[in-house]
Amino acid sequence: MIRALLVRGLLAGLLAGLVAGGFAFLFGEPRLEQAIALEEGHSHDRSPAGEQGHEHGEEAVVGRPLQKAGLFLATGLYGVAAGGIFALVYAGLRNRVGPRSDGGLALAAAGTGFVATVLVPFVKYPANPPAVGDPGTITGRTLLYVVMVLVGLAATAVAVATARRVTGGPWARWSAAVAAFLVPVVAAWVLLPAVDEVPEGFPATLLWEFRLASLGTQLVFWTALGVLFGLLAERAARPSAVPA
Amino acid sequence: MSELTTPSVVPLPRLGRWLLPVVPVLLLLGYLVLMDNGAVSQMGDYLHELMHDGRHLLGVPCH
Numbered sequence: 001m002i003r004a005l006l007v008r009g010l011l012a013g014l015l016a017g018l019v020a021g022g023f024a025f026l027f028g029e030p031r032l033e034q035a036i037a038l039e040e041g042h043s044h045d046r047s048p049a050g051e052q053g054h055e056h057g058e059e060a061v062v063g064r065p066l067q068k069a070g071l072f073l074a075t076g077l078y079g080v081a082a083g084g085i086f087a088l089v090y091a092g093l094r095n096r097v098g099p100r101s102d103g104g105l106a107l108a109a110a111g112t113g114f115v116a117t118v119l120v121p122f123v124k125y126p127a128n129p130p131a132v133g134d135p136g137t138i139t140g141r142t143l144l145y146v147v148m149v150l151v152g153l154a155a156t157a158v159a160v161a162t163a164r165r166v167t168g169g170p171w172a173r174w175s176a177a178v179a180a181f182l183v184p185v186v187a188a189w190v191l192l193p194a195v196d197e198v199p200e201g202f203p204a205t206l207l208w209e210f211r212l213a214s215l216g217t218q219l220v221f222w223t224a225l226g227v228l229f230g231l232l233a234e235r236a237a238r239p240s241a242v243p244a
Numbered sequence: 245m246s247e248l249t250t251p252s253v254v255p256l257p258r259l260g261r262w263l264l265p266v267v268p269v270l271l272l273l274g275y276l277v278l279m280d281n282g283a284v285s286q287m288g289d290y291l292h293e294l295m296h297d298g299r300h301l302l303g304v305p306c307h
């Protein structure tokens with residue numbers, strides 16, 4: 001059973017990643033290109049010694065056409081990794097926590113995955129287009145981002161455990177779960193150091209639209225993962241679907 | 245797939261035997277796609293550049 005779910009998770013993740021890549025290509029790439037154009041315009045102002053970034057121009061290691069193909073490679077492989085881990089968590093939850101139907105649990109788990117691993121870090125450390133962010137601080141910012149993802153996952157686990165311990169109706173259990181989730185998450189939002197590396201004069205509208213496109217990409221991914229994985233798991237669970 | 249039809253739970257020790265080898269491999273894959281700048285891959289900035297657009301649009305700090 002675990003193998004069956006894992007294979008379906010890897011496959012659903014790959015497909016969901018490619019669908020999200022399509023969304024990112026349509027709605028994200030135009031903003032990304034605009035930001036790169038701004039970055040190229042500003043790059044002459046920087047001192048060569050402090051320049052640790054990369055080139056998007058002719059002499060780049062990977063040219064823009066290949067980077068656009070790399071978008072689908074990145075979202076596809078991200079989907080495989082996330083889908084596989086999702087399937088194993090799902091296997092542990094199945095018939096223990098949440099809806100008893102495969103489709104219902106898949107959607108609930110994918111929605112929770114989006115909130116815990118995307119929305120929680122996004123509120124504190126939102127996505128940035130090229131030209132925003134100092135390459136010198138990438139290690140620290142990546143660590144803070146990972147901490148925020150871990151806080152989201154840990155808060156989700158605490159919320160589920162709390163809900164299972166609370167006696168009473170659905171209202172009491174949901175309230176306890178939401179509180180158990182929000183307390184550590186809001187504490188992390190408030191206490192972790194802020195990152196503000198938007199260069200002066202960077203268009204606010206472009207930043208907002210890029211961030212919306214990025215959030216949309218992840219929303220498309222997690223929705224597609226929940227729907228596709230739910231369909232595959234339901235089909236596998238149906239007795240008539242058992243191959244000879 | 246017939247095991248999926250039974251409304252049983254997966255015993256946690258059995259799940260553990262899958263988690264232990266699979267999750268580190270998938271986390272490494274996720275790291276290489278989203279975060280590696282040469283430290284693990286030993287490919288310099290190549291992965292960063294190849295995955296560049298995906299990193300930005302998936303919302304991970306890129307550069």
